[in-house]
Amino acid sequence: MDINFTLEQQAFRKDVREFIATRLPSAIRERLRQGHLPNREETITWQRILAERGWSAPHWPKEYGGAALGQVERLILLDELYRAPAPLPQIFNMNMLGPVLMQFGTLEQREYFLPKLANMDLWFCQGFSEPDAGSDLAALRTTARREGDYYVVTGQKTWTSTAQWADWIFALVRTDPKARKQSGISFLLIDLKTPGITVRPIRSIDGTDHVNEVFFENVRVPVAQLVGEENKGWDCAKFLLTNERTGIANVGLCQERLELARELVAHTGTATEDPGLQRELAVLDAEIRALELTNYRFLLTASEQAALPAFASILKLKGTEIQQELHMLLGKLAGDDGLEQPPSAERGPHLVQRYLFSRALSIYGGTSEIQKDILARAALA
Template sequence: MDLNYSPEDQAFRATVRTFLEANLPADLQHKVQRHLRLTRGDYVRWHKIVAKQGWAAPAWPVEYGGPGWNAVQRHIWEEECARAGTPPILPFGINMVAPVIMAFGNDEQKAHYLPRILHCDDWWCQGYSEPGSGSDLASLKTTAERQGDHYIVNGQKTWTTLGQHADMIFCLVRTDTSVRKQEGISFLLIDMKTPGITVRPIIMLDEDHEVNEVFFDNVKVPVTNLIGKENKGWTYAKYLLGHERTGIAAVGRSRKELHLLKRIAAKQMKKGKSLLEDPLFAAKVANLEIELMALETTVLRTISQEEHAPGPQASMLKVRGSEIQQWLTELMMEAVGPNALPFDPVYLSGERGHALSGDDDAAPLAGHYFNFRKTSIYGGSNEIQKNIITQMILGL
């Protein structure tokens, strides 16, 4: 595998950079670069800007509206978006449910949902985890009982990211309780405006409303919203999780955070020198940068195998990517020390120009640190991913 960028790759990078410089709104860039909270409107506005250019779904086939990029071009796009400070294109529609619809949905489902996902006409959320069914996802208890041309759904989902904004939710539901737990699960697409759905916020330590509980009380879902075959949802769920875990690696975003870490450390003085010149701290940063370079190579190798669905490599990327993201937040906290402690929700909301502490870089770090504790849990906990790697690669 050639790790050097070709002249064509460099020309593509220049095209992407020109587009971002011309089209990324300054207020969105400021929010992302300062770790400020993004609103629903922020996410949708950026998605629609990119969709108008035809670049909202880098990995999609051309027949469904993708740009036809190869693996290196997709990596360059991610890298340049991170460097510029763009809001992320949320993965729930583009990278998670859309590949499932493409692979297992019927023609009517593809024709209806894929264009709406591509242009962010629908905001999607994920209905997987339940109280007591997280890493052991197959133990889920939300039921869907077939009654004529509808399913009646009852149960609860939790940790539903940004579900308060969602138009649609893709859900794993139990349609057969008489078989092995993995064999009685189906994959449903549910309109969040359907009567019987209640969304209850879960407020986190930093007082942000990012995740939710979602309750289903006799919710009627058309049978036409079933993806693939009834009771085969576990197969589709694993397929989706492979795409999610590959995306969790987030090399471009981690590279941006590494630059921020270096900038923060360069400002912190210790015995007349910057913290970045301290041998012990500099060694930690160097080790982290080496790990990130290795992850980048592995990501490129994995996504270049375009003809294969994500396999155990996706679990490897998820484990290492999430660990690196957590190391970055830990080193930032270590660099600023007590300056990370002040909690400034007004600044984080973007309603005030500067942090009360006087250090805009340090103000979001405590909340950022706590929030990133989740990366080693969501998408399948890292402990479970290591079991998957052991079983699929070592055969143990």
Template sequence: MDLRLTPSQLAFRDEVRAFIAARLPATMRERLRRGMRARMEDMAAWHQVLNERGWVAPHWPPEYGGAGLGIAERVILTDELYRACAPQPLITNIGMLGTVLLRYGTAAQKSYFLPKLLSMETIFCQGFSEPNAGSDLTSLKTRAVREGGHYVVDGQKIWTSHAHDANWMFALVRTGQGERKQDGISFLLIDLRSPGVSVRPIRTMDGYRTVNEVFFDGTRVPAENLVGEEGRGWDCARYLLNSERSSVANVGLCWERLSCARELATTVRQGKRYLIDDPSLRAELARLGAEIRALELTNWRFLLDPDIARTNPGFASVLKLKGSETMQALTTLIARIAGPAGLERHDLDTAVPDTMGAALWGYFFYRAATIFGGSSEVQKDILAKATLG
């Protein structure tokens, strides 16, 4: 397989780079460059900029407001956004729910929700994990009972990213039982402003609020908010998770973090010499560069060869496993290089610091990378089944 970019793909890459250089605010770039998170208002603002250009949903068909880009162009766009420290389009809206609706949604659901996902008039969060049902989603206990034209939902979701920013949730709920644990699970769209919904923050070890608990107490959801068939929501979930895991390699972000580590090492001294002059550090940077290149080639193979995904269901798990482990290694290295300056506490919602004081936030945040989107243990189980049968 020839993985070199064609002249038209190189031209597209140059077009993306020029667009980002002209439109990305410098303060937004510096926040992400220094290891800070993208604020929801920054994500929304940049989302609108990309939407003006038609790039907020590059994989959606043009008739639904997407760009209809080919796979190679989509990879180039994503990688260039990461390399430039630009916020990505909101994945829950575009890469998750939007992708599911395009395949399983009714005409009415597509007509109503897809424009709102593009404009961010609606912001969705993902309601999958529950207490005792994280990596094993089939153990979920949140129930939805049909009463006339509504489902009545009772239960709890946990580790729900950005539920405090969202006004809607796509959730897995149990509407019945079957021979398999996957049977009887349904995919439901829930307005979080409905009576009976409460959101409680979870403060993680980085000191900030990203994830939440969400409780449902007799929440009534219109039956037309069911996506796909009742009891067949696992089909939607599996489709979504495979899409999520194949995008979680985050190759462009890995390259950007490696570049940040190299740059930082040229400014930090240990004694009389800069850290970049340490042969062991240079060897570590080279090793990580080789691993990212291998991840990049594997990602291209997966995306460009449809037979791989069909014949080897464990391929997406390779990307998820290696991508998350690589990001952990990179953020650990940046925190080590930053040294005491990386221990400084900054309010990540206000000004951009002039140091790498936010390095420790990235280190703590990416401890969860081997859990969210399917834990490394689950990915290894999938790989074992795919390899050994």
């Protein structure tokens, strides 16, 4: 199957490429090319440049600072950002919290938060996982006790990405301890400067502090920062996770990393001496193409509502598998220099570090085992 883009979609891709080529700072592009993840300053800088075209929140309505792009145009934009490479729109603001506020938030919440999310005036992180409630989010134990116009929050979140950079956190809390697991949960927006909050970095295998523990000790949160109905936060969580998983296939990233692998192979001249490496590159190329076709096929032949959640699980499962294979290959191509910890800028790309980071891809956003369960239930339905 070929992807038959319309003339308008082809023109849109050309426009995106030209915008990135002229506006993306070269220092950011090169740092990402070397295998670094974008830092806070780089993300905010590029986010605000994208916001000039509404592309920081491409699928949002224009009234909230978005571009109201269709699904195909949105994927075109993401593919070109990955292939540049450039920082993507901040996922917690744009793909997770923003759509939740549009679906469940009050008018006041939408008017106050959405423009700030789109322009990165506020950076949100996600407070879902807990020490004994990872993939089983409904087992969370962080409590929020109502006292007049406030909730008093006590508990702990863990594996909280970018909490060290964030201004606010959206969190699932238990407001009715007597209800069954999926009930009695509420969705709160919490300012991380509120007294009683402690953020403690967790050093991960790649040597970075990307994830954190967040502790709440009698933290007073205004009731006005409740999203949706009290004890109905599970509805918000399910809606949010569907949006999270649709973006994890990352076809453009796979294409950009494969291109880098080919460049490294050509530079070292190992391809002609290693037929196995040639085969590995060819297999990855075919798998990425199949992932891309699967992604667009669902968009072009079925409504999003009909395709989800099985569609999201297919993309999440296969997309993360391919990304891990690519990062493993790049780590091997980095050779002995790539084993240096922390990596030295003078001794080549940070590809082994990026490989180590990639081991988490099959865990966050719902583990591969969870995705397989979803697909099995869909097949039997």
